[in-house]
Amino acid sequence: MLEALGSGLRLVATLDLRLWEIVGLSLGVSLSAVAFATLLGLPLGAVLAVGRFPGRQAAIVVLNALMGLPPVVVGLFIYLLLSRAGPLGEFGLLFTPQAMVIAQTVLVLPIIAALARQAVEDAWRDYEEQLRSFGVEGWRGALTVLWDIRFSLLTAVMAGLGRASAEVGAVMIVGGNIDGVTRVMTTAIALETSKGDLPLALGLGMVLIAIVLALNAAAQVIKEAALRRYG
Amino acid sequence: MSAILPLRLEEVSYAVDGRRIIERVSLVLEAGPSTIILGANGAGKSVLMRLMHGLLAPSAGRITWSSQGARRRQAMVFQRPVMLRRSALDNVVYALKVAGVPAAQRERLAQEALDEVGLRPVARRPARVLSGGEQQRLALARAWALHPEVLFLDEPTANLDPGATREIETIIKAFDAAGTKVVMSTHSLGQARRLGDEVIFLHQGRVAERSPMDQFFPLPASPEAAAFVKRELPWD
Numbered sequence: 001m002l003e004a005l006g007s008g009l010r011l012v013a014t015l016d017l018r019l020w021e022i023v024g025l026s027l028g029v030s031l032s033a034v035a036f037a038t039l040l041g042l043p044l045g046a047v048l049a050v051g052r053f054p055g056r057q058a059a060i061v062v063l064n065a066l067m068g069l070p071p072v073v074v075g076l077f078i079y080l081l082l083s084r085a086g087p088l089g090e091f092g093l094l095f096t097p098q099a100m101v102i103a104q105t106v107l108v109l110p111i112i113a114a115l116a117r118q119a120v121e122d123a124w125r126d127y128e129e130q131l132r133s134f135g136v137e138g139w140r141g142a143l144t145v146l147w148d149i150r151f152s153l154l155t156a157v158m159a160g161l162g163r164a165s166a167e168v169g170a171v172m173i174v175g176g177n178i179d180g181v182t183r184v185m186t187t188a189i190a191l192e193t194s195k196g197d198l199p200l201a202l203g204l205g206m207v208l209i210a211i212v213l214a215l216n217a218a219a220q221v222i223k224e225a226a227l228r229r230y231g
Numbered sequence: 232m233s234a235i236l237p238l239r240l241e242e243v244s245y246a247v248d249g250r251r252i253i254e255r256v257s258l259v260l261e262a263g264p265s266t267i268i269l270g271a272n273g274a275g276k277s278v279l280m281r282l283m284h285g286l287l288a289p290s291a292g293r294i295t296w297s298s299q300g301a302r303r304r305q306a307m308v309f310q311r312p313v314m315l316r317r318s319a320l321d322n323v324v325y326a327l328k329v330a331g332v333p334a335a336q337r338e339r340l341a342q343e344a345l346d347e348v349g350l351r352p353v354a355r356r357p358a359r360v361l362s363g364g365e366q367q368r369l370a371l372a373r374a375w376a377l378h379p380e381v382l383f384l385d386e387p388t389a390n391l392d393p394g395a396t397r398e399i400e401t402i403i404k405a406f407d408a409a410g411t412k413v414v415m416s417t418h419s420l421g422q423a424r425r426l427g428d429e430v431i432f433l434h435q436g437r438v439a440e441r442s443p444m445d446q447f448f449p450l451p452a453s454p455e456a457a458a459f460v461k462r463e464l465p466w467d
Contacts, residue, residue: 133306
């Protein structure tokens with residue numbers, strides 16, 4: 001165990017090329033997915049928070065439930081869509097990084113949207129009278145509040161990023177864990193562990209945790225700075 | 232552009248879950264005199280102002296302005312102002328933007344409004360780090376920039392110390408001098424006397440009395456208002 005840990009550290013320290021390709025692809029896929037999910041999820045959450053329309057309560061319940069979507073189920077669903085016989089089969093996306101981005105976007109979107117919905121709804125209680133007094137209602141009010149609490153929403157985005165970078169099931173199914181093409185950190189860890197190459201698995205695990213830590217630290221620094229700057 | 236005043240309330244009631252908060256209030260508010268809505272906590276002052284401003288819809292009765300487009304020609308300042316997370320100046324600019332003022336004029340009008348309330352030196356500071364008194368002055372600047380025909384103020388100095396209260400009162404007088412109809416709720420008799428020309432006294436959701444200020448003090452006509460004045464005066 002200790003020996004494996006030591007070799008893992010050496011792999012990380014010596015910048016093993018194979019390892020860093022995997023890390024790069026992981027980051028690329030998860031950050032892209034979170035970017036798309038943020039662009040779609042924040043407005044969706046804000047509209048659900050502020051809007052008043054029939055079926056709103058049901059939509060919120062469904063959205064909250066979707067936060068718990070099992071990654072393998074999302075993977076299977078996207079697999080069926082992208083497979084040769086599927087409705088989007090003609091684009092030939094299955095087993096590509098793009099397919100992995102799509103799957104992770106679907107996985108992460110409900111998390112970001114649901115957390116944003118709650119944050120905007122809480123803030124809206126404070127803002128509503130003032131904004132309505134200005135004559136601001138509906139989507140315009142939603143966007144104003146969304147922008148005003150943008151730094152608090154970093155938490156929702158980080159939750160999404162945590163989910164994306166940690167999951168195995170979805171990227172495994174739609175990516176296929178092809179060496180040099182669609183192998184990412186989590187699928188590599190799963191594979192190397194089953195093959196018995198514990199040093200590489202551990203090295204990847206440490207890198208994964210370090211990256212998630214670093215990103216969250218950055219988010220925290222930004223939030224704190226914003227709090228001091230804007231109150 | 233015809234005036235939106237007078238504002239007419241006909242038999243206006245407001246109830247929440249069967250609990251009556253405003254009960255059959257009929258009033259006409261004319262341009263000119265500053266109107267003070269006076270009453271104890273829970274008398275319905277805030278709710279009445281929100282009904283007039285259109286933030287609440289009456290459960291019964293009618294509220295009518297005298298011409299179209301009243302929404303944009305009135306403003307309200309709340310007891311606890313809500314500041315957007317941007318600079319003081321940008322808070323005023325936002326109010327101008329959503330009121331449809333062309334982009335080229337916004338900054339100049341906003342600066343003028345900040346001048347009016349004495350906040351020019353902190354124009355670039357984030358609004359949320361300003362003191363309570365400064366925030367309330369900024370809320371008044373947002374209203375000033377819009378040059379409203381009517382300004383509603385809901386206990387604007389309830390959370391402020393005497394110094395900040397005086398500054399706010401000076402600005403409210405400036406609104407009055409500039410021709411804006413001031414409608415303000417307060418439970419402070421001193422403030423009512425300093426700022427108002429007439430008093431509407433609310434008691435348990437009803438208008439107990441409406442009198443010119445110099446008749447209301449020292450002797451209100453209604454027993455409810457007389458009791459209130461007697462109770463409040465020693466501490467005012």
